[in-house]
Amino acid sequence: MPDIVLYAAEVTLNGLMAGVLYALVALGFVLIFKASGIFNYAQGVLALFAALTLVGIQRGQVPFAHLINAMTGKHYTNFPWEIPALLAILLTAAVMVVLAIIIEKLVLKHLVNQAPIILFMATIGMAYFLEGFGDVMWGSDIKTLDVGLPQGLNEMIDNTTYNWFGYGFFIDNLDIVASVVAVLLVTALTLFSQFSKQGRALRAVADDHQAALSVGISLRFIWILVWSIAGFVALVAGVMWGSKSGVQFSLSLIALKALPVLMLGGFTSIPGAIVGGLIIGVGEKLFELLIGAPFLGGATENWFAYVLALVFLVFRPQGLFGEKIIERV
Amino acid sequence: MNDMSDGYVTADGRQIGGVLMEMKNITLKFGGVTAIKDISFDVRAGEIRAIIGPNGAGKSSMLNVISGFYVPTEGEVWFKGVKRGPMRPYQVARLGIARTFQNIALFDGMSVLDNILTGRLTLMKKGLLSQAAWWWSGAAQEEYEHREKVEKIIDFLEIQNIRKTPVGRLPYGLKKRVELARALAAEPKILLLDEPMAGMNVEEKEDMSRFILDVNDEFGTTIVLIEHDMGVVMDLSDRVVVMDYGKKIGDGTPDEVRTNQDVIDAYLGVAHD
Numbered sequence: 001m002p003d004i005v006l007y008a009a010e011v012t013l014n015g016l017m018a019g020v021l022y023a024l025v026a027l028g029f030v031l032i033f034k035a036s037g038i039f040n041y042a043q044g045v046l047a048l049f050a051a052l053t054l055v056g057i058q059r060g061q062v063p064f065a066h067l068i069n070a071m072t073g074k075h076y077t078n079f080p081w082e083i084p085a086l087l088a089i090l091l092t093a094a095v096m097v098v099l100a101i102i103i104e105k106l107v108l109k110h111l112v113n114q115a116p117i118i119l120f121m122a123t124i125g126m127a128y129f130l131e132g133f134g135d136v137m138w139g140s141d142i143k144t145l146d147v148g149l150p151q152g153l154n155e156m157i158d159n160t161t162y163n164w165f166g167y168g169f170f171i172d173n174l175d176i177v178a179s180v181v182a183v184l185l186v187t188a189l190t191l192f193s194q195f196s197k198q199g200r201a202l203r204a205v206a207d208d209h210q211a212a213l214s215v216g217i218s219l220r221f222i223w224i225l226v227w228s229i230a231g232f233v234a235l236v237a238g239v240m241w242g243s244k245s246g247v248q249f250s251l252s253l254i255a256l257k258a259l260p261v262l263m264l265g266g267f268t269s270i271p272g273a274i275v276g277g278l279i280i281g282v283g284e285k286l287f288e289l290l291i292g293a294p295f296l297g298g299a300t301e302n303w304f305a306y307v308l309a310l311v312f313l314v315f316r317p318q319g320l321f322g323e324k325i326i327e328r329v
Numbered sequence: 330m331n332d333m334s335d336g337y338v339t340a341d342g343r344q345i346g347g348v349l350m351e352m353k354n355i356t357l358k359f360g361g362v363t364a365i366k367d368i369s370f371d372v373r374a375g376e377i378r379a380i381i382g383p384n385g386a387g388k389s390s391m392l393n394v395i396s397g398f399y400v401p402t403e404g405e406v407w408f409k410g411v412k413r414g415p416m417r418p419y420q421v422a423r424l425g426i427a428r429t430f431q432n433i434a435l436f437d438g439m440s441v442l443d444n445i446l447t448g449r450l451t452l453m454k455k456g457l458l459s460q461a462a463w464w465w466s467g468a469a470q471e472e473y474e475h476r477e478k479v480e481k482i483i484d485f486l487e488i489q490n491i492r493k494t495p496v497g498r499l500p501y502g503l504k505k506r507v508e509l510a511r512a513l514a515a516e517p518k519i520l521l522l523d524e525p526m527a528g529m530n531v532e533e534k535e536d537m538s539r540f541i542l543d544v545n546d547e548f549g550t551t552i553v554l555i556e557h558d559m560g561v562v563m564d565l566s567d568r569v570v571v572m573d574y575g576k577k578i579g580d581g582t583p584d585e586v587r588t589n590q591d592v593i594d595a596y597l598g599v600a601h602d
Contacts, residue, residue: 195472196460197453204436204447211434214396215511216422216451 003167010169011285017175019281020182021244024237025258026265026273027186028230033267034206035226036108038119042127044255046096046231049134051238051247053095055145056138058088063137085147089239096231097224104224112219131252140249145242149177178240185236186274189229193270198225260309266319275320280305336373339567346374348410349551350395350519355404357390357575364390365401366575372519377545377552379562382572383595388555389431391572392523395553396428397421409518423451427517429508431524431555437497441507444496445482448514449475479514485547486510486540502533506540513544520544522554526561538565559596563587571595 025047032040040046056063060079069075083091107122150173162168193199205212205222213219238247241254257280265276284304292300312319336346350372357365365387372378380388393399395406397418406413408424416424427448436444453475459466483489486506491499496507505525512520525541526534538561544550556562562569563583571579571586573595579586586592 195463196457197450197455198457198460200443200447201450203439203443204450207436207438208434210430211436212447213398213418214422214428214430214434215447215515216419217447218417218419 006165006167008286008289010167010171011289012282013169013171014175015282015285016278017172017179017281018285019278020175020179020274021237021240021277022254022257022261022280023274023277024178024182024185024233024240025254026261026277027189027270028233028237029255029258029262030265030267030270030273031189031233032226032230035202036119036205036223037116038123039116039267040230041120041123041255042130043230043234043258044252045127045130045134046099046234047238047241047254048247048249048252049099049130049238050092050096050231050235051145051242051251052134052138052143054088054092054147054235054239055143055242055247057091057095058083058085058147061138066139067136089147089235092235093232096235097228100224100227100231103227104220108223108227109220127252131249142246142248145239145247147239147243149174149239149243151243174240174243181236181240182274185233186270189270198222202226257305260305262319263309264312264319266321269319269321272319272321280308283308339376343375343546343567345376345567348372349374349408351407352391352395353405353407355391355394355401355406357387357394357399358402364575365394365572367404368570368572368575368577369404370570370577370580372551372553373568374551375545375549376567377541377554377565379566379569380553380555380572381557381559381562381569384557385574386572387575388557388572389523390575392428392521392553392555395421395519396426396521422515425515425518426521427512427515427519428521429505429512429523429525431527433501433504433508435496435504435508435511438495440493440495441488441499441510442479442483442492444507445479445510445514446475448511449479451515478516482510482513485543486513502529502536505529505533505537509537509540509544513548513550516548517550519551519553522552524555524557526556526558534561541565 025043028043028046029040032038032043055061060081060083062068062076062079065076103126107126108119111119111122152173154171154173154176157171158168193202201212201217202222202225204215204217205219209219212222237254238251241251245251261273261276261280263276264279265272265274284301287304288298288300292298292304336344338344348371351369352371353369355365355368356363368391380391382388390399394401397416397420400415408426413424422428436447439447453471455466455468455471460468463469483492486509488503488506488510491503496504499507509522509525512522522541525537529537541552541554542565545552554562554566563586566583568581569579569583569586570577571589571592573591578591578595579589581589
């Protein structure tokens with residue numbers, strides 16, 4: 001088999017897995033947008049905040065240490081303990097629920113029935129507040145996140161492909177774990193939304209607020225629920241991206257990678273987020289390999305996803321799986 | 330409450346019970362506009378109670394006060410002999426007061442079946458965790474029971490053939506029927522119908538009238554309905570409240586109301602010229 005085909009196959013596989021990671025971030029956007037019509041600009045920062053909190057809890061960092069030290073003249077940094085990864089993840093999930101409640105009480109409650117653009121602005125404010133708050137709470141240094149996920153070359157795949165094709169595929173274990181987790185997460189979310197009573201209520205709220213109220217659904221409860229779930233999804237994305245590339249400010253920028261995924265897959269579709277993520281992941285890697293690097297001087301991954309999404313928008317503005325836009329005159 | 334025990338027998342021989350809900354001196358103002366002026370009336374268990382009046386009389390406002398979408402500026406709502414505090418619409422729904430809307434508020438993206446199932450949300454008791462343990466916790470059993478009840482309502486309203494259709498695709502008359510089904514699914518003590526016949530043709534109106542009578546007969550549901558079409562209302566209802574410009578101008582059986590001079594003036598426009 002010619003080398004380029006094998007190489008393209010490897011790149012495609014890696015692209016699929018990168019796509020899964022994009023999809024994880026996009027999922028958080030879709031959940032909130034479906035239920036409340038809010039484009040949540042803070043989703044990326046939510047992932048950063050979740051990762052920061054997870055690292056902090058795991059290492060037994062004293063929250064707000066800098067602030068406390070500045071006021072008391074002490075030198076606290078860490079509690080004399082470390083917390084096992086699994087427990088730390090559960091505690092972080094609890095923190096995300098508390099955060100959802102605070103967001104609802106302090107912000108969303110006061111913006112009921114406001115125009116979407118105002119809610120969008122509010123999430124921009126929240127994003128930067130949360131970014132600063134995360135720094136104050138856990139410090140602004142770059143941290144590494146290790147919850148014991150396998151990392152590095154998967155030797156089994158490397159050996160098998162070498163034996164078959166005479167060329168070993170480089171597949172990162174972390175990417176495999178991320179894909180499995182993403183599949184589990186999406187399955188769980190789908191089951192929840194289709195079969196549980198809260199899921200049914202959530203779909204109802206997404207469809208019509210007034211009707212939802214009239215069948216006894218509390219909008220505030222649903223919003224807290226939705227933001228909690230978005231918090232969980234952000235936590236999962238934060239764990240995966242954080243393990244891959246460290247926990248630092250740039251983690252919040254992965255949200256920007258979710259934008260073309262959303263444009264492609266549609267803002268209201270969970271399967272759309274997944275498929276969109278995969279297309280973007282594979283598309284940008286293959287484009288770089290086959291066209292970008294040889295003809296365009298490389299670094300096309302920075303912009304290819306957006307251009308692809310733009311082309312797509314022109315022909316199908318609602319995205320692959322988005323609800324069809326019909327305006328009646 | 331003072332007179333829960335008494336009741337009356339209708340012309341067609343149905344036994345009507347004591348007072349289920351009482352509106353006491355309800356006034357509703359929006360800024361300087363008074364939508365409802367000091368109106369009192371009661372609703373008895375098992376009866377079909379109509380609120381009628383010309384456009385802009387304040388009928389829908391009254392229904393919104395009952396269902397918690399508006400909070401009255403003055404006055405009290407008593408339900409089952411207890412004064413109701415200020416409540417949000419979802420809390421009123423959980424009390425057992427279901428409603429439909431004049432302009433239809435359904436979940437367009439969901440199927441007819443799913444729409445009607447949302448009507449039973451307040452009756453579903455299993456929490457999130459036991460739902461996750463679907464078979465083991467009995468959540469599956471609960472879901473089956475709810476679905477069975479919903480199927481009965483679907484049969485009752487003769488909408489079997491559109492069970493799986495997304496509501497957004499249905500014609501107007503069927504949407505109205507689905508909305509009624511969803512309200513019924515909650516097994517309400519009181520069913521509030523906001524202009525159930527608005528925008529319907531004669532045949533659809535007859536169907537809807539029949540369903541309303543059947544619901545009342547079969548489930549014993551107390552019904553409060555709003556209409557501005559006098560003819561339909563007079564045939565359907567046991568007692569009628571007539572509103573005009575936010576005030577109550579008549580209250581009684583259809584026959585009493587029909588001969589009331591204020592009502593005749595309001596409807597024929599005598600008072601306005």
